[in-house]
Amino acid sequence: MDATALARWQFAITTVYHFLFVPITIGMSLIVACFHLMWVRTHKPEWLRLTKFFGKLFLINFALGLVTGIVQEFQFGMNWSDYSRFVGDIFGAPLAFEALLAFFLESTFLGIWIFGWGRIPEKLHMLTMWLTHIGTVLSAYFILAANSFMQNPVGFKFNPDTGRAEMADFLAVLTNKVQLVTFPHVITSSYMTGGAVVMGVALWLLMKHRDTQDAAMYRKATRIGAWVSLVASILVIVTGDIQGKIMTEVQPMKMAAAEAIYETKTNAPFSILSIGSLDGTEATRIIEVPGLLSFLATGSFDGEVMGINDAREAERALAAKVADQYGPEVGALVQDETYTPIIPLTYWTFRLMMGLGFVSTFLSLMVLWATRGGRTPQGWFYKQAAIWNPLLPVLAISFGWIFTEIGRQPWIVYGLMTTASGVSPRVSAGEVLTSMIVYTLVYAVLAVIEVKLFLTYVKRGADPFEEPKAPSDQDEDAPLQFAY
């Protein structure tokens, strides 16, 4: 493998891994902040117990999201230096904003929240978790604005003197139409995930402690998690639908690749599954819904959907136009042989994203039904639901990202630069391979440790209630309520 292929694999591995933890962080920080708010408002013991219990699980997860995020920011310069030079004038700004506005907020206030028990006034303490949550959401906004620029470059102009793309309108970058729909899609899918994690953990504990006093508390948490997940999942579907239409408009190839249709057609069908190769010759579609692809892409069952063959020619023409407009140096950055992504990958990840998401929505609905009016579900099925439901949205999100990033290929910035021309020219394949092996090994070991620790804490359940002491009436020499 050459350095480009290795750098792509490395980006895929580190980014997908990082983003396993991010949606859980965003979603759980909201729910823990809500539990904490309820404790401060009502002073009912169950809210404090839930805050502390899910707070611990949140932190076990947060640590990995944090450390893998650092790699992300430096990876652009390490492996993608030509990309950084060519679009850094636009792409660097949201990253700097993210650090300045979001990372500081998130890290500082989470540090205060972790150590704040009994050391700062309770309302202020609760507020720090909300600020942490706001930090995670802001962070998502800026990094998605950066990604949306790669999907649909706006707000830039080409400067022939410097030979690179430069900022023309920062507001346009921050309000890119792809961004305006990607951001709510990602945030709601994160809430869906956070809700599913809370639901799964609490349901498992509810079934385990069904005959104890704690059952009511776990049932409450189960239902809150399931409601958050369910409502969010509906919003995920709505935003995803709008996103599909915008994607069809800005990247016709991606929609064609999602269904692997080669010829442009109206009333285009959507297949649930296929057998055989997806190169346009012999695939057998199973369960085809007539007109559904047209509807997903255009909002009308009779709408015309561009096929892969036409989309490829459109991209070739786009590249030729860019070369013509900006000269041979930029022309070299837009050359590709195929102008087509890996079709089976886009086809299957698109289905896995939607399918796993729908299953999760359905499970949340069933759990809400099974826990209504103080009921406790039992049996194999609900135990499996408790275990699997937290994983389904996480996997769905991963497949969604793989779809959207692979579906953009061969571009790193759509229509402006190919992925192959963004790679660091002086970094050797050996160096990229070394770092890839190191990251993969370290990440694998940490994943095992993380999951084991997470499960250990889940099995323990919530600690018994302890009346918290206010900072003012504490003995100066008493032990801290929390220390590392």
Place this chain on the structure above:
Amino acid sequence: MTLNEFWFILIGVLWTGFLVLEGFDFGVGGLLSTLGKGKDAADTEKRRRVMLTTIGPHWDGNEVWLLTAGGATFAAFPHWYATMFSAMYLPLLIILVALIVRAMGFEYRHKRNDDAWRRNWDLCIMAGSLLPPLLIGVALTNHVRGLPIDQDMEFVGNLFTLLNPMSLLGGIVVLLLSLTHGAFFIALKTEGEIRRDARVIGTKLGLVTAVLAVVLLLWIGLTKGTVWSWITTVIAAVALLFAIWSNTKDKEGYAFIGTAVTFAMAVATYFLVLFPNVMPSTLEGGTSLTITNASSSPLTLKIMTWAAVVFTPIVLIYTAWSYWAFRKRIGTHHIPAPVKVS
């Protein structure tokens, strides 16, 4: 002052913020086994927990200064970011892995009451606190020394080009200064035996640091110094001596401020020597990266300037508040029982 000059200074400020803040938590993490050593196993464990708890609420926020320095370099000087990070590929890989295992150590160490578990995370915390300041010192000193950069702004050396004597000395000085700074921080934030031990270690480390720092700064000054860089060099040296002296006189706050000023003046010296270059080339016919040819467009610099002017003060205010909220000294008697998870 042009915006390019402003951003050059601001990136220096961000590195200063990073070294002053994360510097002490690197130091605390690096001293975990020495300063954390108590009379017996139980005392050792409590002392280590005291040390980690002093930096517990802050290390993550401190690390954001590094991310912001990286992000600001990307936004304001994309070529600097691209050349620096692709040139220092392997050292940066080690820094990243070190920061990963260190942060995991902070967050996971206390979550099980198990000696083997804690021992392993202690190793991660120590390695993760010692390697980054060493390698960041190497990286920054390589900027001052100059690197083989060709006319396309690409680094054409290899790992051994980066490991030259001046840069290695720079790495050792940053590491030692972090350890000294960390010892002074422990002395400032704890009470009891550990506080006294921290002062003793701080003085010893400070003296070694002072000798090596003077050698390094003289070396840089004599080969590349300007009038201004000599002034900051002298202030750095005086501040370090003042810090050590204050420490021996039990003035812990002054000692800590002294090492903080030393860091700030060392960064100022580096940046004054660099100016107007950001990465000078040592190659015949190579292109030195400067604040002009490596920079972003005027519009991007203007946008970033507004963001920095509005948001940096806000960040400073809540960061200051977080230090105030946890201002109380802690000792081994404040350490609660370990979690009941084995």
